[in-house]
Amino acid sequence: MMSEKQRILVVDDEERIRRLLKMYLEKEGFHIEEAEDGEIAVQKALEEDYELILLDVMLPGIDGVEVCERIRQHKSTPIIMLTAKGEEANRVQGFEVGADDYVVKPFSPREVIYRVKAILRRSSTTAYLSKETMTNNSIVFEHLVIEHDAHRVTVDGVEISLTPKEYELLHFLSSAPDKVYSREDLLRDVWNYEFFGDLRTVDTHVKRLREKLNRISPEAANMITTVWGVGYKLEVPK
Incomplete structure (x- = not known):
């Protein structure tokens, strides 16, 4: 059928x-x-x-x-x-x-x-998750939980609404905590751009994502860190 x-x-x-x-x-x-x-x-x-x-x-x-x-x-x-x-x-x-x-x-x-x-191509969002970063297909931090099967994000226990691309960006950064990605990396791996794309696309989505997280938890928002001259990473508080 x-x-x-x-x-x-x-x-x-x-x-x-x-x-x-x-x-x-x-x-x-x-x-x-x-x-x-x-x-x-x-x-x-x-x-x-x-x-x-x-x-x-x-x-x-x-x-x-x-x-x-x-x-x-x-x-x-x-x-x-x-x-x-x-x-x-x-x-x-x-x-x-x-x-x-x-x-x-x-x-x-x-x-x-x-x-x-x-x-x-939704299935591609699971490709960059390693076994070490998954617990029942969830990524868990102190102020932030991403349940990938349900495409659900909770911040300090409060579920937030993200667009598909905001979710993919957060999920991608969270799957490799403390790893720095350039804007070009993110355009390639999250947006699937190879040869074209405006770098400000990344900046705008990061800004929107931080704003949504910050409404519930400044601690969660501050995890998305700008590495000046390089790009972005999701930083886990020590």
């Missing part, structure tokens, strides 16, 4: 772009639904369950940044933003409200497929 196709919502006001993405993604075995403006996108995203949303920044009515923000208030569905060159401010805003990735227009359909598959 064939497994059910993974569903992706494509949001763009240009029909030719929706049609192009639909054609290429359907060839890869995905089921595609479309929305041509922000209001329809929010309605569909909240009423239906999608594996991923491809979301254009510049939309009539409410823009992609606001769409992302509204969705994030209720759901953690992975979101890839589609941005035109020169829309850097929108891209940063997108990350700040919880987007997981972005693709710059004009884009190669092959790059979009690569991004989509990278985000959906």
Whole structure:
């Protein structure tokens, strides 16, 4: 029996772009639904369950940044933003409200497929866990517990809501405490970028992650340490 196709919502006001993405993604075995403006996108995203949303920044009515923000208030569905060159401010805003990735227009359909598959490749998040760092597939620190099977993070006993990429970043850093990773390392291993990607993507996600941890526990937030001139690590208090 064939497994059910993974569903992706494509949001763009240009029909030719929706049609192009639909054609290429359907060839890869995905089921595609479309929305041509922000209001329809929010309605569909909240009423239906999608594996991923491809979301254009510049939309009539409410823009992609606001769409992302509204969705994030209720759901953690992975979101890839589609941005035109020169829309850097929108891209940063997108990350700040919880987007997981972005693709710059004009884009190669092959790059979009690569991004989509990278985000959906959930099984890869277990590859960097060693037996020494796992207890019943959980990573346990004094102020922070990550239950990987359930994708659950608790901070001083309080469960917090993270986007898929925030979770992957925290899980990756936590799996090798005190190891320093450069931004390039993190783009490669967490975002699956090989040759492209904005280093500020990492900085923005680290900032959001710290803010969420800090609301419950400054001690947990302070575990994510900046190593100036190098990158980041998760530091275990001695």
